[in-house]
Amino acid sequence: MDPESLLSGPELSGQGCVVLLSGGLDSVTTLYYARSRGLRLHAISFDYGQKHSIELKRATNVAAQVGVEDHSIIQLDTGVFQKSALTDRGIPVPEDQYSEQSNSENQGPDGALPKIPTQTIPITYVPGRNILFLSYALSYCESRDLDHIFIGANAVDYSGYPDCRPEFIKAFQTMANLGTRSGQEGKGIRIQAPLIQLTKAQIITLGLKLGVDYSLTSSCYQPGSNGQPCGKCDSCIIRARGFAAAGAVDPLTA
Amino acid sequence: MDPESLLSGPELSGQGCVVLLSGGLDSVTTLYYARSRGLRLHAISFDYGQKHSIELKRATNVAAQVGVEDHSIIQLDTGVFQKSALTDRGIPVPEDQYSEQSNSENQGPDGALPKIPTQTIPITYVPGRNILFLSYALSYCESRDLDHIFIGANAVDYSGYPDCRPEFIKAFQTMANLGTRSGQEGKGIRIQAPLIQLTKAQIITLGLKLGVDYSLTSSCYQPGSNGQPCGKCDSCIIRARGFAAAGAVDPLTA
Numbered sequence: 001m002d003p004e005s006l007l008s009g010p011e012l013s014g015q016g017c018v019v020l021l022s023g024g025l026d027s028v029t030t031l032y033y034a035r036s037r038g039l040r041l042h043a044i045s046f047d048y049g050q051k052h053s054i055e056l057k058r059a060t061n062v063a064a065q066v067g068v069e070d071h072s073i074i075q076l077d078t079g080v081f082q083k084s085a086l087t088d089r090g091i092p093v094p095e096d097q098y099s100e101q102s103n104s105e106n107q108g109p110d111g112a113l114p115k116i117p118t119q120t121i122p123i124t125y126v127p128g129r130n131i132l133f134l135s136y137a138l139s140y141c142e143s144r145d146l147d148h149i150f151i152g153a154n155a156v157d158y159s160g161y162p163d164c165r166p167e168f169i170k171a172f173q174t175m176a177n178l179g180t181r182s183g184q185e186g187k188g189i190r191i192q193a194p195l196i197q198l199t200k201a202q203i204i205t206l207g208l209k210l211g212v213d214y215s216l217t218s219s220c221y222q223p224g225s226n227g228q229p230c231g232k233c234d235s236c237i238i239r240a241r242g243f244a245a246a247g248a249v250d251p252l253t254a
Numbered sequence: 255m256d257p258e259s260l261l262s263g264p265e266l267s268g269q270g271c272v273v274l275l276s277g278g279l280d281s282v283t284t285l286y287y288a289r290s291r292g293l294r295l296h297a298i299s300f301d302y303g304q305k306h307s308i309e310l311k312r313a314t315n316v317a318a319q320v321g322v323e324d325h326s327i328i329q330l331d332t333g334v335f336q337k338s339a340l341t342d343r344g345i346p347v348p349e350d351q352y353s354e355q356s357n358s359e360n361q362g363p364d365g366a367l368p369k370i371p372t373q374t375i376p377i378t379y380v381p382g383r384n385i386l387f388l389s390y391a392l393s394y395c396e397s398r399d400l401d402h403i404f405i406g407a408n409a410v411d412y413s414g415y416p417d418c419r420p421e422f423i424k425a426f427q428t429m430a431n432l433g434t435r436s437g438q439e440g441k442g443i444r445i446q447a448p449l450i451q452l453t454k455a456q457i458i459t460l461g462l463k464l465g466v467d468y469s470l471t472s473s474c475y476q477p478g479s480n481g482q483p484c485g486k487c488d489s490c491i492i493r494a495r496g497f498a499a500a501g502a503v504d505p506l507t508a
Binding site: 079082083121132138139162 | 326328329331333334335336337375379381382383384385386388389390392393394396397398416417419421422425426428429430432433434435437438439
């Protein structure tokens with residue numbers, strides 16, 4: 001998909017949205033994209049006991065910089081997400097896994113990084129995370145008459161999570177239309193995943209055109225105490241390769 | 255649907271489930287039904303700023319009586335559900351609405367109460383409530399390797415909520431299968447709504463056979479300080495008619 005086509009997408013001036021804002025590269029690019037469409041902006045972040053909670057500070061800074069109308073940080077019960085390397089202190093975050101799977105059988109589309117086979121969903125998968133985040137955003141939107149939920153899910157250069165794929169987003173939309181007043185009586189709340197078919201390099205290229213300052217983002221699953229990336233987890237490796245493929249410099253590691 | 259067929263349903267001994275336990279008539283009957291199938295029982299209740307928070311005390315008592323392995327009361331941010339008569343202190347709970355719609359055009363199936371037309375979803379609708387509750391339960395289940403989510407949703411004698419219908423439950427199941435590891439790699443978590451096709455009278459008849467003590471439940475949307483039902487809201491009226499049609503006495507109002 002050509003990211004340029006997103007820049008000439010429909011103006012949505014006057015309509016309102018909430019952006020799921022983790023503070024990572026994808027969600028911040030998505031926030032800037034939503035702004036470029038003329039939308040009124042709300043943002044939600046979740047504190048769910050993630051090891052990389054530094055991202056919440058980054059999300060707060062970005063939300064302030066962009067000037068969203070409201071930024072909520074929602075505290076989830078830490079018992080809800082278990083058995084993930086991102087939440088369980090007893091499960092280490094895998095290092096150097098992604099690069100080991102760089103074989104031609106797993107090659108993605110043109111320009112994409114090699115894909116992790118979908119039958120091996122990694123230990124960094126968090127049970128039902130995007131389902132719960134989207135559901136929360138759905139109630140938030142319907143309670144405030146907002147029109148769209150934006151999510152930075154990406155199915156090209158990603159870690160093999162089932163809840164980041166187009167077929168999942170489509171099924172969530174169908175379910176949301178059936179289960180809400182707005183879906184039954186009106187046009188419903190639209191789930192927007194503008195990055196879902198882009199490579200990481202395309203996302204970065206798009207973000208730079210939109211004016212994203214990537215020094216304000218955080219992608220690492222196990223950052224140091226000052227937020228410095230480990231450089232070894234899936235997320236760091238995917239990010240580094242994306243910047244390289246985009247011919248750009250990552251300000252976090254420059 | 256014949257509720258007797260539920261009593262001879264499949265034994266699920268050794269499998270685990272979580273029951274969405276509001277403390278109302280339907281969810282408590284559902285909990286007893288899950289117990290009758292031999293399941294290991296967990297329960298989740300939500301504190302979301304509902305006016306009828308007395309139901310949380312009832313849920314706690316019932317969970318203790320039934321002996322569930324774990325009962326969680328999850329505190330949700332009170333800002334998530336707005337514009338509902340069940341959460342907004344500025345919106346009164348409608349009284350005597352249900353009875354006014356008792357015309358033949360809205361007659362339900364045999365033995366069912368007259369239905370509220372689906373195009374008029376009542377002001378007691380809470381935006382995306384069952385979607386958020388089911389999503390939370392889904393993450394809870396997948397984090398603990400439980401097999402089923404039980405919900406007391408009912409599409410016959412109900413208040414016209416879109417998220418209580420079979421087509422919604424089915425769409426949620428499809429979405430959950432696509433968006434979770436268990437749905438992609440294994441058999442997935444099953445959404446069970448055993449009461450969905452029963453009339454209120456049938457639910458009560460089933461519950462009495464299962465040994466439910468309905469004095470421990472609460473259905474009223476605006477109970478008094480001691481938990482006494484108002485007798486005028488939709489939920490009270492549906493409950494009273496259900497007991498009458500079942501030829502039983504409601505211990506809460508006897």
